[in-house]
Amino acid sequence: MLLKKLREEVLEANLELVKRGLVLYTFGNASGVDREQGLVVIKPSGVDYEKLKPEHMVVTDLEGKIVEGDYRPSSDLDTHTLLYREFAQIGAVVHTHSEFATSFAQTGRAIPALGTTHADYFYGPVPVTRPLSDAAIGGRYVHETGVAIVERFKGVDGVEPIDPLAVPACLVAGHAPFVWGADAHDAAHNAVVLEAVARMAFRTLLLEANPQVVTQALLDRHYFRKHGANATYGQTKEVC
Numbered sequence: 001m002l003l004k005k006l007r008e009e010v011l012e013a014n015l016e017l018v019k020r021g022l023v024l025y026t027f028g029n030a031s032g033v034d035r036e037q038g039l040v041v042i043k044p045s046g047v048d049y050e051k052l053k054p055e056h057m058v059v060t061d062l063e064g065k066i067v068e069g070d071y072r073p074s075s076d077l078d079t080h081t082l083l084y085r086e087f088a089q090i091g092a093v094v095h096t097h098s099e100f101a102t103s104f105a106q107t108g109r110a111i112p113a114l115g116t117t118h119a120d121y122f123y124g125p126v127p128v129t130r131p132l133s134d135a136a137i138g139g140r141y142v143h144e145t146g147v148a149i150v151e152r153f154k155g156v157d158g159v160e161p162i163d164p165l166a167v168p169a170c171l172v173a174g175h176a177p178f179v180w181g182a183d184a185h186d187a188a189h190n191a192v193v194l195e196a197v198a199r200m201a202f203r204t205l206l207l208e209a210n211p212q213v214v215t216q217a218l219l220d221r222h223y224f225r226k227h228g229a230n231a232t233y234g235q236t237k238e239v240c
């Protein structure tokens with residue numbers, strides 16, 4: 001059985017989504033990548049989380065071709081593999097339907113950075129993709145989802161490019177969040193925090209107080225603590 005340790009890490013990340021209430025039934029998924037072997041381990045499609053075991057995970061190459069597995073890979077495989085190909089420094093991807101982040105996604109709204117909790121994890125608003133075209137619905141929806149995320153971070157159509165290491169999440173308009181990290185544990189952790197900051201933002205905006213968008217200094221506070229005082233925003237990325 002290939003990649004035993006990575007399978008266990010990806011399983012733990014999938015179960016963390018359930019434990020933290022970010023998914024129901026078989027919703028959502030997690031995957032991890034072994035960059036040296038160019039292999040992805042992803043959750044099987046439609047299998048109850050209670051029954052999931054490391055040996056149920058599906059192993060594919062970076063193009064999504066199945067290398068080892070008795071189950072169908074997650075239906076979101078194309079999005080995961082595209083993100084691995086385009087965001088060369090990420091080690092894992094998580095997709096959830098967590099309630100507050102999904103509410104922002106369903107309204108096509110980015111999650112604004114309204115506090116230090118947000119700023120400590122996301123170097124600015126958590127963006128939302130363009131709406132996916134009707135042509136994308138159906139067989140190509142999952143692929144188009146990945147394309148829309150990558151285009152948003154590359155700054156296609158004149159929007160500001162975003163460093164995926166500085167903002168490890170994106171809301172898919174009309175759908176839900178995709179989140180990533182250095183490894184499966186980190187990606188799941190970021191997904192949990194994303195839901196927490198989405199909930200805080202939702203309630204802050206409801207209070208209709210004059211939300212204090214965090215200052216550059218607050219964004220920098222954690223970013224340079226995490227990436228080093230000499231880091232330069234954007235240079236930590238290998239995104240083409």
Ligand SMILES: O=C(CO)[C@@H](O)[C@H](O)COP(=O)(O)O
Pocket residue numbers: 026027028029043044045046047073074075076095
């Ligand atoms: O977003 C969706 C469906 O809208 C998927 O993420 C499902 O929620 C989980 O599908 P599998 O990973 O079990 O194929």
